[in-house]
Amino acid sequence: MAKTRIGIWLVGAKGGVATTSIVGLIALKKGLIDTAGLVSQLPQFQNLALTDWKNFVVSGHEIRDVSLVEAAERLADDNRAIDPKLVAKCRSELQKIDQRIRPGTLHKVGKTIAALAAKDIPREESPRQAIDRLQQDLVDFVESEKLQHVIVVNVASTEPAVDTAAIPESWDALKPLLEKPRKCPLPASSLYAIAALELGHSYVNFTPSLGSAPAAIDELARLRATRHAGCDGKTGETLMKSVLAPMFARRNMPVMSWVGHNIFGNLDGKVLDDPINKRTKVASKDRLLGEIFGYQPQTHVSIEYIESLGDWKTAWDHIHFSGFLGTPMTLQFIWHGSDSVLAAPLVLDLVRFTDLARQRAWTGRMTFLASFFKSPIGVDEHRFDRQFQMLEDWAAQG
Numbered sequence: 001m002a003k004t005r006i007g008i009w010l011v012g013a014k015g016g017v018a019t020t021s022i023v024g025l026i027a028l029k030k031g032l033i034d035t036a037g038l039v040s041q042l043p044q045f046q047n048l049a050l051t052d053w054k055n056f057v058v059s060g061h062e063i064r065d066v067s068l069v070e071a072a073e074r075l076a077d078d079n080r081a082i083d084p085k086l087v088a089k090c091r092s093e094l095q096k097i098d099q100r101i102r103p104g105t106l107h108k109v110g111k112t113i114a115a116l117a118a119k120d121i122p123r124e125e126s127p128r129q130a131i132d133r134l135q136q137d138l139v140d141f142v143e144s145e146k147l148q149h150v151i152v153v154n155v156a157s158t159e160p161a162v163d164t165a166a167i168p169e170s171w172d173a174l175k176p177l178l179e180k181p182r183k184c185p186l187p188a189s190s191l192y193a194i195a196a197l198e199l200g201h202s203y204v205n206f207t208p209s210l211g212s213a214p215a216a217i218d219e220l221a222r223l224r225a226t227r228h229a230g231c232d233g234k235t236g237e238t239l240m241k242s243v244l245a246p247m248f249a250r251r252n253m254p255v256m257s258w259v260g261h262n263i264f265g266n267l268d269g270k271v272l273d274d275p276i277n278k279r280t281k282v283a284s285k286d287r288l289l290g291e292i293f294g295y296q297p298q299t300h301v302s303i304e305y306i307e308s309l310g311d312w313k314t315a316w317d318h319i320h321f322s323g324f325l326g327t328p329m330t331l332q333f334i335w336h337g338s339d340s341v342l343a344a345p346l347v348l349d350l351v352r353f354t355d356l357a358r359q360r361a362w363t364g365r366m367t368f369l370a371s372f373f374k375s376p377i378g379v380d381e382h383r384f385d386r387q388f389q390m391l392e393d394w395a396a397q398g
């Protein structure tokens with residue numbers, strides 16, 4: 001029987017999260033690292049038919065003119081997020097992958113992201129023309145690497161928010177808009193989703209951008225008997241929120257205010273420094289508290305770009321809550337982590353679980369992946385332990 005070969009197509013293929021995911025995948029294949037940080041390696045998932053790391057092949061779309069080796073070296077040398085010796089051992093594989101990466105699309109990404117792009121990235125295509133081109137790249141990838149399936153993962157820069165009221169609810173109504181560049185409200189993240197899903201491939205949105213969230217794109221996924229998930233990987237401060245908020249709720253200690261300040265200095269931080277792009281991220285980080293508590297405490301989320309910090313993000317959270325006798329009390333925490341190193345194993349886990357969902361013929365929204373996301377589409381449950389139970393229950397269904 002032919003060996004299973006599954007493609008991972010990273011949108012934003014030379015960014016911090018993508019590069020760290022690629023280095024991690026190469027290192028796993030070569031047995032250079034252990035499995036710390038990888039959820040799919042937990043004991044309760046070991047009886048599943050999860051595809052071996054060796055059977056994944058990676059490529060993607062990018063808009064910047066940089067080399068993958070340089071991107072990895074920057075994470076190692078400038079950011080000290082990855083061991084430089086590990087990057088050196090992965091160098092030839094990184095060079096090979098770099099040659100497969102194709103130019104992305106800039107449709108409705110906003111001026112801050114467009115300013116990052118190389119001159120040769122197409123700017124005049126209609127959404128349909130862009131999708132056709134992206135699809136040809138996926139078709140070529142499948143043919144040249146002899147793949148059974150591709151999982152497209154969006155790890156590109158956060159786009160400005162979209163007026164979702166302007167998006168038709170059915171695929172039949174949305175499809176003709178793809179021919180009309182001015183009228184089509186969809187940003188690049190949604191065009192990548194359509195490109196993947198129309199071909200029957202899977203799509204995962206690790207960013208807060210719109211991606212596959214519209215009902216019409218979910219309908220497309222179900223029509224093509226394929227699957228999707230998102231939005232916005234839950235890697236640090238918001239993960240803490242989804243763990244701590246249920247504790248306050250269960251001890252009947254009303255939270256009066258929750259303030260979170262985030263500072264970091266990587267390229268993601270630079271893009272989020274544009275208030276239009278930042279709004280998308282702040283909404284995603286702020287949404288869950290009201291939904292967990294059932295009431296809305298006063299909240300404040302700030303995200304500041306501090307260049308010298310590079311990939312190292314510090315989040316300081318101040319939680320003001322009420323105890324017995326109405327006595328006010330405070331919890332504060334400081335989370336300090338390498339953003340890309342926190343995110344990369346989750347990207348790899350998402351790919352593995354998505355491939356298992358393909359084997360199980362799952363179609364539509366992969367709601368069982370909610371624990372991986374800040375704003376899980378199709379799920380109102382934000383408590384981390386309950387979300388994780390959803391994953392374990394799904395896994396146990398066999």
Ligand code: NAD
Nearest residue numbers: 012014015016017104155156157158207233267268339343
């Ligand atoms: P990054 O800026 O390092 O990488 C983004 C990459 O996407 C860049 O290489 C950029 O050139 C590329 N890009 C931008 N627009 C594109 C397009 N239309 N098509 C193709 N490529 C495009 O950012 P990052 O730190 O790698 O984060 C990636 C995304 O993941 C961001 O949206 C971020 O908000 C999200 N995210 C990150 C974390 C985390 O790092 N812990 C957690 C949750 C979500």
